[in-house]
Amino acid sequence: MTLIAQITDLHLRPRGLACYRVSDTNMFAERAIRSLQAFNPKPDALVVTGDLTDRSDPREYAVGRELLSRLDMPVFVVPGNHDNSDDMRRALPEFPGMSESRSGKIYYAADVGSVQVIALDTFLPNSPCGEVGREQLTWLDGKLRENTKPTLIALHHPPALSGITHMDNMGLLDADALAEIVAPCDHVERFLCGHLHRPIIANFAGKIMTLAPSTGHQVVLDLTENGPALFNFEPAAYFVHFHSERTGVVSHMAYVESYPGPYNFFADEGVVWPGDEC
Numbered sequence: 001m002t003l004i005a006q007i008t009d010l011h012l013r014p015r016g017l018a019c020y021r022v023s024d025t026n027m028f029a030e031r032a033i034r035s036l037q038a039f040n041p042k043p044d045a046l047v048v049t050g051d052l053t054d055r056s057d058p059r060e061y062a063v064g065r066e067l068l069s070r071l072d073m074p075v076f077v078v079p080g081n082h083d084n085s086d087d088m089r090r091a092l093p094e095f096p097g098m099s100e101s102r103s104g105k106i107y108y109a110a111d112v113g114s115v116q117v118i119a120l121d122t123f124l125p126n127s128p129c130g131e132v133g134r135e136q137l138t139w140l141d142g143k144l145r146e147n148t149k150p151t152l153i154a155l156h157h158p159p160a161l162s163g164i165t166h167m168d169n170m171g172l173l174d175a176d177a178l179a180e181i182v183a184p185c186d187h188v189e190r191f192l193c194g195h196l197h198r199p200i201i202a203n204f205a206g207k208i209m210t211l212a213p214s215t216g217h218q219v220v221l222d223l224t225e226n227g228p229a230l231f232n233f234e235p236a237a238y239f240v241h242f243h244s245e246r247t248g249v250v251s252h253m254a255y256v257e258s259y260p261g262p263y264n265f266f267a268d269e270g271v272v273w274p275g276d277e278c
C-alpha cells in the first residue's frame with residue numbers, strides 16, 4: 001500500500017503579511033500541515049503542486065521550508081506561476097530533485113513504494129500561463145518508457161480546461177504535445193495539478209486529472225462565459241492518493257478543518273422507533 005498526499009497553492013507570504021489583504025495563507029498552510037501530521041496512516045510522501053509562495057520572495061520560501069520540514073516524509077515540490085524555478089532551487093536546495101535539475105526547469109522522478117512520482121515544471125517567466133517545454137517532454141518520454149510502475153505526474157498548470165474562463169486563459173500552452181507522449185502509456189494513472197484553487201476532476205489524454213483545492217483561498221465556482229476573477233473561503237482540503245494491488249490508484253479528498261462527527265452507524269441497533277412496531 002502506498003499513500004501520496006497532495007497539497008497545493010499555499011501562496012505563502014512573509015511573516016505577518018496576508019495574501020490579497022484578507023487571506024492569511026501562512027496560517028491556513030500551517031493548519032493543513034497539522035492535519036497532514038495527524039493523518040493516519042502516515043503518507044509515504046507529500047507532493048506540493050506549485051504556488052508554494054505568492055511572490056517568490058526568499059522570506060516566503062523560508063516560511064515554506066519551516067512548515068514542510070515538520071513532516072517526517074519526502075516532500076516533492078514543483079513550481080507554480082507564482083513561484084520561480086531559479087528562486088525555488090536556490091531557496092530549497094535540499095528538497096528532492098532540486099539539485100538534479102538541469103537548465104532552468106525543475107523536473108525529476110522518484111519511486112515511492114509501489115508508484116512512480118514524476119514532477120514537471122510548468123513555470124513560464126513573466127506569464128501566468130504554463131509550459132512544459134521540449135526538453136522536459138523528451139525527458140518525460142524516456143522516463144515513461146524506462147519505468148512502468150503506476151505513475152502520478154505532478155505539475156502546477158492543469159493540461160485540461162475547466163470551464164472557468166479566467167483560469168483557463170492562463171492554462172498550459174503545450175498540452176497537446178504532452179498528450180501525445182502520455183496517451184499511449186497505460187501506466188500513467190493520474191495528473192496531479194493545482195492552479196485552479198478548486199477540487200476538479202477531468203479527463204486528459206484518456207487519463208484522470210485531479211486538481212486539489214488550495215490550502216488557503218479558493219476560486220469562485222463560476223461557469224458563466226467570462227465570469228469575474230473572484231476568490232472565497234470555501235473549505236480548504238487536500239488529496240490523498242492511495243495505491244494498492246487490489247484497488248489501483250484511488251484519490252480521496254480530505255478537509256483541513258474540523259466538522260461534526262464521527263458517529264456510529266449502529267448506535268441505534270435494536271432500538272424500536274415509533275411507527276416501526278407493526
Ligand SMILES: [Fe+2]
Nearest residue numbers: 009051195197
Ligand atoms: Fe495559486
Ligand SMILES: [Fe+2]
Nearest residue numbers: 051080081195
Ligand atoms: Fe497558479
